[in-house]
Amino acid sequence: MATLKLNNLRKSFGSVDIIKGVDLEIEDGEFIVFIGPSGCGKSTLLRMVSGLEEVTSGDIWLDGERVNDHTPFERGVAMVFQSYALYPHMTVAQNMGFPLKMADASADEIERKVRSTAEILQLGHLLDRRPDQLSGGQKQRVAMGRTIVRDPKLFLFDEPLSNLDADLRIEMRVEIEKLHKRLASTMIYVTHDQVEAMTLADRIVVLKDGLIEQIGAPLDLYERPANTFVASFLGAPKINFLDATLLDSDVNSSKLALSDGSQIALPIAVDPSSQGQSMKIGIRPEDLVLGEGDFTVPFQMELHERLGPTSYLHGLCAGNPIIAEHRRRGNVDPEEARSLGVDAAQVHLFDDAGVSVKMTLGAA
Amino acid sequence: MTRNPQTANAVTRAVPRSRRALRNRIRKAVPWAVISAFLIFALFPVYWIILIAFRPRDDIFQFPAALMPSNLSLDNIRYVWFGTQTNDPVIGFLGTSLVISVTASVIALAFGVCCAYALGRFRIGGKFLSMWILSQRFLPPIALVVPLYLMFRQLGLLDTYTGLIILYATFTIPIVVWLMLGYVESAPPELEEAAYVDGAGYWTAFVRVALPVLKPGLSVAAVFTFIFIWNEYVLAYQLAGDDVATITVYLPRLRSAIAELYGEIAAASLLSVLPAILFAGVMQRFLVRGLAFGGLK
Known part of the structure; x- marks a missing residue:
């Protein structure tokens, strides 16, 4: 002792x-x-x-x-x-x-x-x-x-x-x-x-x-x-990172532009002084779901990897390679999987130096 | 009439198969032939010495020489063992060689392994000390005979056990260091580190953990050192005398101006190689490799 x-x-x-x-x-x-x-x-x-x-x-x-x-x-x-x-x-x-x-x-x-x-x-x-x-x-x-x-x-x-x-x-x-x-x-x-x-x-x-x-x-x-x-380092498969730029932020939401130019609105408030800064949005594979969430991100499915009780959907989101965990058995139609829903509470934001950005969930 | 295609196929395949078998047999036979030729070349002198040692004197100069002895005799062994009017019994010289070889080997091993351990584990002396130690062996022993003779005479070490033991221990320490350095460097340091954590000091970890792991290397070094000292002639001839003479000094004495006692020389030679062969045989038991790694992954 x-x-x-x-x-x-x-x-x-x-x-x-x-x-x-x-x-x-x-x-x-x-x-x-x-x-x-x-x-x-x-x-x-x-x-x-x-x-x-x-x-x-x-x-x-x-x-x-x-x-x-x-x-x-x-x-x-x-x-x-x-x-x-x-x-x-x-x-x-x-x-x-x-x-x-x-x-x-x-x-x-x-x-x-x-x-x-x-x-x-x-x-x-x-x-x-x-x-x-x-x-x-x-x-x-x-x-x-x-x-x-x-x-x-x-x-x-x-x-x-x-x-x-x-x-x-x-x-x-x-x-x-x-x-x-x-x-x-x-x-x-x-x-x-x-x-x-x-x-x-x-x-x-x-x-x-x-x-x-x-x-x-x-x-x-x-x-x-x-x-x-x-x-x-923690989590397998690894967390997904999406390159983005903070366009606007108020007390309820933030608007970010992904690397392909598409825009997403996150029900998250970040320090408005970061406006215009490039950021990384971190979303773990298990926090990406087929269907709706607090917000959605575009998805282009390339591969469905089945492990038994769970499976991984590999694909691209605005040019960034990402993996989504899918907990239901059966096939996934790539045409149906055009977007993935995200739980806003599980999103991580990092500044361009890779440091976590302070954020609060929007009131809406 | 049509030929059965299967039979035709078997015939065409049978020829190359027998050729392949022949080629395989030749391939296997060639190394055996080369090894056998080399062994005959290398071992024939040994066989000839054995033959001479057990032949009556008259048969030794028989011409043409018989490869298989017609009659055997133990006379030569008896003359050498018990001595005659012209030569001393061999046993005293064998004893001297044994005392000197064993003592000097033990000293060289004790100092050499400590030195190798310090060089290998603690990097004492940097990159050059180990090479400097080996450089002592760059000179042929004969080059040192005169200064050594003068030093030994001054110190009263000529024709003494102490003198020869110091001499041989000094000469073989570099061999032990270099042999053991490789073993020390390839032995896993975690074993001693585990011992430190378990409460052992440097010396205890060395004696109780490192040395048992280095045993195969020590056996090799012991065999090399013992055989080197046992067979050394040049320095022994110069620095030994009537009181302390090794077996290598004894052998040429049988070839005196009065008579060339070939039978006795052969018998004495045979007796002189026996201890070295016995020692190497005994040590081989300890040359078990892989012991060091049993406790690791």
């Missing part, structure tokens, strides 16, 4: 800046997920927290104590690595007991803790096996067991499920969720998988190029993305 505070944290390798000033406060017992594209610095940030990577500047406070110069062990963190990093020459029991041995625990205590942890993770029958005799999922469990036995202050997970197949991934994701509920420990989890982030996190930290783009609860981020990067 621990609180963590990162204060203007920076990391450079030579002249290359990887982490460019990160401020973050994590509450006791929180499950935080770092998410971002490859090379955004999420793993480096996690390694800095763990103590495996030195800090170039800034401070790390763990439970109110500055731990910049503490070893990983002194910090009381435990880490699950992407590659599991099980000691190949040791048995499962020896692997799980290693941290306790390093802490000079008695043989009895090691035996007892390893057994009880193994029972929790259903590893009891595998204690005498070596890592090369285990499946991917079992290795993953052992790696988790090795972190649990120590009862650490802070759990760190570095893309722990990325080497597992799809089914096992779901299974292990649920296990990690249960583990967090059972232990109620502070956990930081690095992933590039948005499903893992959305399902596991209390709060998600979206990183890009060594900087935090947005922090928030999963649904907050999904529903109120701070910029086009966050909006497009």
Whole structure:
């Protein structure tokens, strides 16, 4: 159990800046997920927290104590690595007991803790096996067991499920969720998988190029993305962006011109000073429906992709490629799908720098 | 009369098929022929030494030489093992070689693997230190004989175990460093990082986690080092003496001005290669690759 505070944290390798000033406060017992594209610095940030990577500047406070110069062990963190990093020459029991041995625990205590942890993770029958005799999922469990036995202050997970197949991934994701509920420990989890982030996190930290783009609860981020990067990073299929120019706005509505010259009226009020500015309208595929909505956008269907319970309509809207989610089974006639209805409450507007524009739903 | 088209087809296809089979057989036979020829060329001297070692003295100079021995004798082995009036028993020299080879190998491995680990993991010495270490082996050993002789005489190390052990350990450390550097660099650093997180210091992580993973590399380095030291002659000849002489120094002594004891030389040669073969055989057990990656994805 621990609180963590990162204060203007920076990391450079030579002249290359990887982490460019990160401020973050994590509450006791929180499950935080770092998410971002490859090379955004999420793993480096996690390694800095763990103590495996030195800090170039800034401070790390763990439970109110500055731990910049503490070893990983002194910090009381435990880490699950992407590659599991099980000691190949040791048995499962020896692997799980290693941290306790390093802490000079008695043989009895090691035996007892390893057994009880193994029972929790259903590893009891595998204690005498070596890592090369285990499946991917079992290795993953052992790696988790090795972190649990120590009862650490802070759990760190570095893309722990990325080497597992799809089914096992779901299974292990649920296990990690249960583990967090059972232990109620502070956990930081690095992933590039948005499903893992959305399902596991209390709060998600979206990183890009060594900087935090947005922090928030999963649904907050999904529903109120701070910029086009966050909006497009969360959600599959990705959010649709329509290039537009704000023509006019009053308290009830805004008129925008799409890139093909067609005009749409949104029952949304935005700051009139933005008039004449180019913008991006963001609409998630599930917020586009065949038929009427608060307003409609033109649509030219190109492809109907069926996935079973749902299907995706691919096509163009004023020259912008878009995808609409269609929840009814059966064929869709392209001639009938000439326009798509939109729920105004689910629309996102971004300025030409990609930053979310403040807006209010019109009174009408 | 019309021919059955199916039969005609089978006939026309049968010819190329048998030709293809022949071509396949030749393709398989060529590598075997080349390997066999090479093996005969390489192993014939070994076979000849075995033959000479177990032949009575009179048969050694028999002309034309018989490829298969007509009668075998253990006399040469006995002369070499127990010694005669003209030559000392081989056992003492084998013992000296064993003590020096094992001790110097252990020292070289201990220093070499630590050095390789520091170079590979912590990037100590930048890009050039590892090359600088290897550069020590650029010079042929003979070039160093005179300065080494003078140094050893000054330090009282001539004809001593200590002298030869220091010498060989120093000469083989670069080999160990270079061999082990590759293994260190290809071993996953996450294992030691996991150990640090689990509470191990640098030394504990090295000894308890990294070294077991590097075991296959260590075995290779041990075999190379041991065999290099066991077979070294030039430096041993100059710096050893009557008190401490290795097996490689002993062998030429059998070819004295009085008599050329070919049977004894062959027998001693055979006895001298046995420890190296045995050692390589034992170490092969540890050359199991893939152990390092069992704990990873």
